[in-house]
Amino acid sequence: MDPGIICFQHCGPKIFCFSLPDSCPVCEKALDNANFSLLPFRVPYPFVQASQYPCAVVIKPTTGDFMNDYFNSKDLHVGVTTSKGTIVEFDKNGLRHHASLQWGQCLLLDRAPGPWxxxxxxxxRxxxxxxxxxxxxxxxNSHNCYSFVLKFLVDLGYGSLSRAAKSRTHFCEEFIIPRTTSAGKYISLYRKLKKNGIYVDRTKMD
Known part of the structure; x- marks a missing residue:
């Protein structure tokens, strides 16, 4: 579920929080009727519920969820959805078709449009x-969730997605790493806020 991270700028650095504070944590001036250099906005939530995305390729942590349990991109589980949003995955339990809530917080790698x-x-099938x-x-290590999904994508013949699927390394470089890297920034921010309530980004901009 989207925790609703808010970002704004008042007197300098970007400030992140779950709810707008009464005063700026940097200069301590009241924020009611304040002149923001960046108006408060909600940081986009990068995760989706797999069942709401038909004809899609999705990933999630093998155990737990991204926000609380994800630390290593090697520990990911990949699956696909049908045109009805049913999740199809292959793991130690074999091939499974279901609408599990365990796929309620995953990353969308790609999806095919309606005509497909x-x-x-x-x-x-x-x-x-x-x-x-x-x-x-x-x-x-050798015949797992990736084996199933990559075989499906190669047989599908769907543009760059299927071309990348001919190599697990290429597929990871092109579709998984960019998305997990982006999501990792959101996860890191969420964990800082969960711990401290407010995060002030004092990173110097060139």
Whole structure:
């Protein structure tokens, strides 16, 4: 759930908080009727609920959630959604189709537009029907969630997403790292606010 981080500037540095304080934490002047150099705005929340994004590729931490438990980009789990928003994933329990709340805070890697829905579902059904997604087939380091999703994307033939899927390294570099890096900044900010209530960004701007 979006915690509602607010950003504003009053007398200099950017200030982040969950609710606007009565006075500026830098100069201590009252903020009612203040002249803001940057008006208060809500920082965009980077996470989505997978079931609300049909025909999408999504990632989440293997355990827990991004905001409280995420520390390492190597510990991520990837899945896809059908045109109805059903989550399809492959893990140690085998291939699963569900609408789990565990995917309520994930990152959207990419999604296909409406005209692709029939082809998306047909390709997904075809890949799921292959006899290599049982719990016994699962291997943590060599035949895992990435194996399933990348196989599906290659068979799908959907532009740059499918081209990148031919290499796990390329896929991670092009689709996962940029999104987790951006989300990591939000997570870091959230944790600072959770600990201190207000965060003053004194980073010098060139």
């Amino acid at each position: 829905r029939d082809h998306w579902d047909a390709t997904l 075809s890949v799921c029907a292959e006899d290599c997604w049982s719990p016994e087939d699962y291997r943590e």
